[in-house]
Amino acid sequence: MTVTLDLAGLHGSLSDPLLDSMNFLNEIVARHPDAISFAPGRPYDALLDTSAITQALDAYTEYLAEERLFTKEQIARQLMQYGPTNGIIRDLIARAVALDEGIKAPPEAFVITAGCQEGMLLVLRALFADPGDVLLVASPCYVGITGAARLLDLAVEPVLEGEHGLAPEAVAAAAQRIRAQGRRPRALYLVPDFSNPSGVNLPARARQALLDVAAEQDLLILEDNPYNFFYSYEGDPRPTMKSLDREGRVVYLGSTAKSAFPGARIGYVLADQSVRRADGSTTLLADELSKIKSMTTVNTSPIAQAVIGGILVRNGGGLRAAAEPAAAFYRENLARLLASLAKHFRPEPGGVAGVGWNHPEGGFFVVVTVPFAADTAALERAAAEFKILWTPMSDFYLGDGGARQLRLSCSAVPADQVDEGVRRLAAFVAAQAADAGAADATG
Numbered sequence: 001m002t003v004t005l006d007l008a009g010l011h012g013s014l015s016d017p018l019l020d021s022m023n024f025l026n027e028i029v030a031r032h033p034d035a036i037s038f039a040p041g042r043p044y045d046a047l048l049d050t051s052a053i054t055q056a057l058d059a060y061t062e063y064l065a066e067e068r069l070f071t072k073e074q075i076a077r078q079l080m081q082y083g084p085t086n087g088i089i090r091d092l093i094a095r096a097v098a099l100d101e102g103i104k105a106p107p108e109a110f111v112i113t114a115g116c117q118e119g120m121l122l123v124l125r126a127l128f129a130d131p132g133d134v135l136l137v138a139s140p141c142y143v144g145i146t147g148a149a150r151l152l153d154l155a156v157e158p159v160l161e162g163e164h165g166l167a168p169e170a171v172a173a174a175a176q177r178i179r180a181q182g183r184r185p186r187a188l189y190l191v192p193d194f195s196n197p198s199g200v201n202l203p204a205r206a207r208q209a210l211l212d213v214a215a216e217q218d219l220l221i222l223e224d225n226p227y228n229f230f231y232s233y234e235g236d237p238r239p240t241m242k243s244l245d246r247e248g249r250v251v252y253l254g255s256t257a258k259s260a261f262p263g264a265r266i267g268y269v270l271a272d273q274s275v276r277r278a279d280g281s282t283t284l285l286a287d288e289l290s291k292i293k294s295m296t297t298v299n300t301s302p303i304a305q306a307v308i309g310g311i312l313v314r315n316g317g318g319l320r321a322a323a324e325p326a327a328a329f330y331r332e333n334l335a336r337l338l339a340s341l342a343k344h345f346r347p348e349p350g351g352v353a354g355v356g357w358n359h360p361e362g363g364f365f366v367v368v369t370v371p372f373a374a375d376t377a378a379l380e381r382a383a384a385e386f387k388i389l390w391t392p393m394s395d396f397y398l399g400d401g402g403a404r405q406l407r408l409s410c411s412a413v414p415a416d417q418v419d420e421g422v423r424r425l426a427a428f429v430a431a432q433a434a435d436a437g438a439a440d441a442t443g
């Protein structure tokens with residue numbers, strides 16, 4: 001007889017709706033393959049080229065032989081053996097971050113991770129030592145960080161985003177409130193560039209002000225930066241918070257998923273903070289993170305690291321140039337999406353009341369406000385009757401929030417389907433709004 005486990009006897013996170021949200025989205029996408037999907041925030045499939053894998057591996061092995069003077073035996077060991085826990089391409093990632101973001105840090109301050117998600121888990125596990133430690137997050141917030149905190153039983157305090165992102169004074173007030181409760185505000189997580197899900201791009205002045213708040217409130221900042229290459233206009237991007245950091249307040253979480261390809265699962269953590277040991281000696285936070293990593297994934301796939309390393313070598317050391325074809329596509333698709341929203345959602349009179357959307361300066365995401373509950377039941381109807389998929393914004397809030405909002409992602413939709421997708425969305429919104437209005441009138 002097979003053992004049956006009671007869900008109530010398993011970790012509480014397994015009963016948390018937060019952990020179900022991603023599975024539900026994947027399941028509904030699979031059930032409706034003929035729907036146009038604005039749901040996934042993943043790279044566009046047509047930009048992926050399998051020949052790039054072998055080209056990158058060749059470039060990396062050539063780099064090892066010609067620049068690092070590795071023998072054939074050393075190259076084989078580098079690519080095919082267990083490798084150092086902190087990674088084999090730290091030197092190349094450090095150079096890329098300096099070239100692309102103006103962030104100067106030694107290779108030993110980096111940990112190469114199995115995706116940025118592992119980096120989040122490592123950092124949270126290392127920093128949060130006491131039950132009274134609290135993680136502040138921008139709200140709405142990427143479910144990866146709140147889900148990771150839930151797995152680790154960490155307390156999370158949302159700080160509501162405004163039109164232009166997190167207000168520094170709101171972060172300061174939240175930290176003071178937490179401290180007044182006898183708890184410690186330990187760190188703040190945010191995505192300054194085109195945040196997932198809101199698409200908000202934090203102004204440069206607010207970035208510096210948040211660093212000032214972090215110093216005043218003794219906070220660390222966990223800066224997650226997957227979308228920095230994807231501005232919708234030409235010119236210099238806004239500076240990363242890490243590049244402005246003068247006190248070592250920022251732990252920088254990076255990923256190659258959007259700028260190279262997601263299947264490599266290569267992320268990194270720049271953790272150059274000094275850690276003082278009991279005997280008075282010091283080390284880097286990166287070294288402490290590697291202890292945790294050695295007990296979880298042991299090391300990140302050397303082959304996957306080599307592919308990313310080869311892409312860096314082939315593109316002059318940085319990822320920004322390698323990501324430019326993708327960035328051009330996302331710029332154009334975001335413009336198409338915004339133009340289609342303006343075309344198909346006519347203003348009143350004649351249009352549906354209560355519909356609006358933001359206008360991000362880049363990235364993947366647009367948030368649409370609708371005059372009904374944009375919940376899973378509404379999504380089921382949109383998929384089944386109108387063949388259109390989106391993401392409920394309520395999934396990204398802790399507690400209430402986003403009930404009448406939905407997220408559209410432009411990143412994975414073929415260009416020739418964007419306008420038709422928005423036409424279907426408009427038809428769904430009109431029908432759902434009419435039904436909601438009728439229900440209100442009779443209720």
